[in-house]
Amino acid sequence: MNSSPPGIPSRRLDKPPQARLWILTIIGALVAAVLLNFVLGFFIAGWNYPKTPIRTIRQLTEGTTTSHFLADGFGTYGNRLTGNPPAPNAPIVILLGDSHLVQDAVPDSDTMGAVIERQSRADGKPVNIRQYGWYSTAAPTYIANAPLLLKSFDPKLVVVVLNSTDFAREALTEGWYWQMRINPDLTFRLVDVRTPEGTGRLAQVRDFVGRSPLMLSLRRRAVLIFLAGDEAPLPPRPAADHAPDPIQAQVPLVIPASVRGLKTAYGARLLIAYTPFCRQTCDPAPDEGEARLLDACRTEAVNCISTRADMVAEMQSTHHLLRGFHNTAPGEGHLNRFGLQAVGTAIWRRISSELP
Amino acid sequence: MVFTSFAFVKFLAVVLLGLWLMRTRALRQMLILVASAFFYAYWKPAYLLLLMIPSLIDYVCSIRIEDSDSKVARRRWLLFSLITNLGLLAYFKYTNFLLDNMAALFKWQIPYVNILLPIGISFYTFKTLSYTIDVYRREIPACRSLWRYAMFVTYFPELVAGPIVRASVFLPQMTRSLRPSLARAMVGSQVVLLGVTKKLLIADRLAVMVDPVFANPAVYSPFTISSAIVAYSLQIYCDFSGYSDIAIGVSKIIGFDLPENFNMPYLATSLTDFWRRWHMTLSGWLRDYLYIPLGGNRHGRLKTYRNLMLTMLLGGLWHGASWNFVFWGFLHGSALAVNHWWTRDRRSGARRTAPKPQGPLMLVVKWAATYIFVCVAWVFFRSRSFDTSLLILRKISWLDTSGATFFYSPLFAVIPLVVVGHILGVIAQSQFHVPGSSHRRCPAPHWATGLYAGNGGRFALKPSGVAGIYVLLPLPGFWGGALLALWLLAVFLFSSLRTAPFIYFQF
Numbered sequence: 001m002n003s004s005p006p007g008i009p010s011r012r013l014d015k016p017p018q019a020r021l022w023i024l025t026i027i028g029a030l031v032a033a034v035l036l037n038f039v040l041g042f043f044i045a046g047w048n049y050p051k052t053p054i055r056t057i058r059q060l061t062e063g064t065t066t067s068h069f070l071a072d073g074f075g076t077y078g079n080r081l082t083g084n085p086p087a088p089n090a091p092i093v094i095l096l097g098d099s100h101l102v103q104d105a106v107p108d109s110d111t112m113g114a115v116i117e118r119q120s121r122a123d124g125k126p127v128n129i130r131q132y133g134w135y136s137t138a139a140p141t142y143i144a145n146a147p148l149l150l151k152s153f154d155p156k157l158v159v160v161v162l163n164s165t166d167f168a169r170e171a172l173t174e175g176w177y178w179q180m181r182i183n184p185d186l187t188f189r190l191v192d193v194r195t196p197e198g199t200g201r202l203a204q205v206r207d208f209v210g211r212s213p214l215m216l217s218l219r220r221r222a223v224l225i226f227l228a229g230d231e232a233p234l235p236p237r238p239a240a241d242h243a244p245d246p247i248q249a250q251v252p253l254v255i256p257a258s259v260r261g262l263k264t265a266y267g268a269r270l271l272i273a274y275t276p277f278c279r280q281t282c283d284p285a286p287d288e289g290e291a292r293l294l295d296a297c298r299t300e301a302v303n304c305i306s307t308r309a310d311m312v313a314e315m316q317s318t319h320h321l322l323r324g325f326h327n328t329a330p331g332e333g334h335l336n337r338f339g340l341q342a343v344g345t346a347i348w349r350r351i352s353s354e355l356p
Numbered sequence: 357m358v359f360t361s362f363a364f365v366k367f368l369a370v371v372l373l374g375l376w377l378m379r380t381r382a383l384r385q386m387l388i389l390v391a392s393a394f395f396y397a398y399w400k401p402a403y404l405l406l407l408m409i410p411s412l413i414d415y416v417c418s419i420r421i422e423d424s425d426s427k428v429a430r431r432r433w434l435l436f437s438l439i440t441n442l443g444l445l446a447y448f449k450y451t452n453f454l455l456d457n458m459a460a461l462f463k464w465q466i467p468y469v470n471i472l473l474p475i476g477i478s479f480y481t482f483k484t485l486s487y488t489i490d491v492y493r494r495e496i497p498a499c500r501s502l503w504r505y506a507m508f509v510t511y512f513p514e515l516v517a518g519p520i521v522r523a524s525v526f527l528p529q530m531t532r533s534l535r536p537s538l539a540r541a542m543v544g545s546q547v548v549l550l551g552v553t554k555k556l557l558i559a560d561r562l563a564v565m566v567d568p569v570f571a572n573p574a575v576y577s578p579f580t581i582s583s584a585i586v587a588y589s590l591q592i593y594c595d596f597s598g599y600s601d602i603a604i605g606v607s608k609i610i611g612f613d614l615p616e617n618f619n620m621p622y623l624a625t626s627l628t629d630f631w632r633r634w635h636m637t638l639s640g641w642l643r644d645y646l647y648i649p650l651g652g653n654r655h656g657r658l659k660t661y662r663n664l665m666l667t668m669l670l671g672g673l674w675h676g677a678s679w680n681f682v683f684w685g686f687l688h689g690s691a692l693a694v695n696h697w698w699t700r701d702r703r704s705g706a707r708r709t710a711p712k713p714q715g716p717l718m719l720v721v722k723w724a725a726t727y728i729f730v731c732v733a734w735v736f737f738r739s740r741s742f743d744t745s746l747l748i749l750r751k752i753s754w755l756d757t758s759g760a761t762f763f764y765s766p767l768f769a770v771i772p773l774v775v776v777g778h779i780l781g782v783i784a785q786s787q788f789h790v791p792g793s794s795h796r797r798c799p800a801p802h803w804a805t806g807l808y809a810g811n812g813g814r815f816a817l818k819p820s821g822v823a824g825i826y827v828l829l830p831l832p833g834f835w836g837g838a839l840l841a842l843w844l845l846a847v848f849l850f851s852s853l854r855t856a857p858f859i860y861f862q863f
Binding site: 018021022024025026027028029030031032033035036214217218221224225280281315319320321324326327328329330331332 | 564762
């Protein structure tokens with residue numbers, strides 16, 4: 001009997017058994033997952049598989065890019081390659097920084113190091129760049145890695161790229177890899193907070209997840225959702241808990257301690273480059289952290305520059321946004337190729353005078 | 357409690373479990389009433405009183421209106437109800453707007469009155485107003501059960517942002533079982549998923565670009581601003597229709613059919629057509645309780661234009677206490693008047709009832725003109741100030757070509773998605789349109805057809821004038837499973853991480 005009411009098309013009545021239909025549903029879902037896994041392979045590649053010396057990272061969070069790293073033990077992924085052939089007998093310049101130096105949102109040829117290498121060659125003073133970025137880090141990580149970096153590469157110069165996130169709790173309690181605890185006299189103690197590599201079953205699971213772009217995407221997404229939830233405002237602490245926060249007292253000391261620590265670690269080879277957060281607009285006047293950094297540099301007799309003037313000029317003359325990508329909010333996120341071009345140019349102008 | 361929050365998911369799970377466990381319909385209705393009160397109080401418990409007081413007044417007024425034979429007495433009770441409802445709305449929504457304008461006009465120093473706008477006040481005020489007016493017009497009987505009436509007013513799926521459900525639609529459904537069923541859950545959850553997709557995958561993604569561009573238009577080039585306007589047109593549609601879909605879907609799972617609120621409005625080929633497709637429950641309300649009582653189109657052309665303008669000005673003001681909204685209403689009122697003038701019969705002067713057959717090119721021209729007009733009007737709706745709106749108009753007119761050009765790829769990924777969605781909608785509409793009826797019906801999936809026979813009004817799936825067209829996945833089955841898996845994975849992987857409040861919450 002056709003039970004459809006008037007106006008509703010009748011349906012076929014020789015229905016297949018329900019159990020078979022549900023099995024077909026599950027098979028359909030699995031086929032879809034395999035298909036999506038294949039498609040995502042063009043956009044997503046993890047760092048933990050395959051374990052080859054040159055690591056290829058693909059991502060689609062900030063633009064859609066493929067980037068390459070030489071895994072040599074420094075940085076989150078290793079030395080970010082520039083796509084330029086090395087210049088024979090040219091001095092090595094090391095660039096250090098946080099995720100702004102990972103630069104996995106731009107192709108190799110648009111990285112800060114690539115910009116500097118190209119300009120150095122055009123100016124007849126070729127240098128070879130090694131650039132290392134660690135996610136969510138500040139000066140303590142650069143200080144901790146100094147002995148091995150200097151021993152391994154004997155660089156002519158070391159440029160540490162800082163921004164305002166390096167001047168607060170990221171250096172103290174929130175940064176990954178290394179943190180610092182600062183005494184009132186600016187002496188400090190480095191704290192190792194690196195996560196040990198997974199072993200045994202855990203490592204096997206990570207490797208398994210790393211092989212599948214879909215699994216990797218789901219894992220990354222779950223982490224991002226967890227972190228987004230983590231950014232929700234915390235409830236106010238109870239009155240009894242309002243004791244002085246010892247870490248908060250150290251925050252004003254982060255800038256002078258970082259400058260002093262970096263100077264001790266890298267000596268005369270050090271250049272600190274400050275990159276302001278120029279989003280939709282860029283204020284030509286220095287921000288508070290920048291002014292304090294430049295003051296600390298003067299006090300410690302450390303070479304420091306701010307790339308603000310170059311960034312403002314770039315934005316005013318070309319109307320380019322220096323941050324953000326085609327799939328992010330305009331002006332938000334990491335430096336894009338225009339931003340890296342402006343910062344790289346400013347750094348090269350400064351270091352070119354220090355090179356023979 | 358926002359529909360797209362984990363708190364709401366937990367809340368809904370508890371409500372559905374409770375409905376499953378309750379043994380009688382009365383207990384289930386009571387549970388929905390308590391749940392609705394909790395839902396509203398979750399935001400600010402004190403404002404539950406604000407919901408209760410006018411509800412009690414309307415409940416009493418409607419019974420008095422029905423019981424009274426004296427026209428004067430009936431009118432007095434109606435007036436009392438209208439003054440109470442509109443008075444509360446005016447106080448909470450328009451006090452500061454009024455004071456600001458008086459201060460500006462008379463150069464007075466008036467301090468800002470700190471009034472927190474109760475969420476959803478515009479929606480539930482209109483809902484209760486329609487109930488009292490319908491009882492006054494003797495179109496529906498007064499509801500004699502206080503807690504059933506309270507359930508109608510507070511029903512949580514549509515309490516804070518519509519669809520604006522009339523008592524004539526909602527109260528008759530009180531006879532339904534309200535016991536959760538697999539059939540209702542499968543249809544309702546797909547509608548919910550569609551709404552979540554519109555909100556998280558489209559609206560919130562587009563907000564990432566729209567918000568900064570509208571906040572700082574001077575920085576951007578005409579191309580960027582134009583694409584932001586297009587993005588906003590899709591954002592507000594997907595945000596609000598997504599909310600409506602979630603409300604309709606949740607309600608369908610519970611057992612009530614809510615009226616449709618959108619019918620592919622950007623396919624409209626005239627502004628009159630647009631308002632038959634956009635926020636249909638509000639435009640229907642304005643038509644039945646404002647435009648027609650003002651005289652509608654029955655007293656000559658000039659009065660028709662006046663009525664259209666008044667209706668749209670008040671419609672604009674309903675959205676928010678700002679001259680931008682009023683101007684937005686003025687633009688739509690003017691355009692509707694022009695549209696009426698254009699479509700009048702040249703000889704008799706009356707409006708043509710049957711549209712003239714038109715070629716595809718003319719239809720495209722009319723569609724483009726309508727869409728562009730709606731987008732330009734959105735500029736006033738979205739901008740923070742009139743000056744910002746004018747700056748944006750200067751930019752999109754290429755009178756000021758300076759600024760950064762920003763290409764936002766998700767917008768260009770969303771457009772094909774929206775086009776495909778509309779194509780499916782048009783196909784579904786043409787397949788399931790009931791000849792000779794203005795109603796569109798909800799086609800049941802084949803596993804659910806058996807539910808119709810002999811079940812009377814027990815199931816929400818029963819086709820009715822208020823049920824919409826939903827393109828349902830062919831579940832269970834291979835293609836249904838594949839499409840559902842892809843859909844869920846796409847929403848999880850690509851939706852915006854930071855969900856913004858629904859745009860219509862502010863109204």
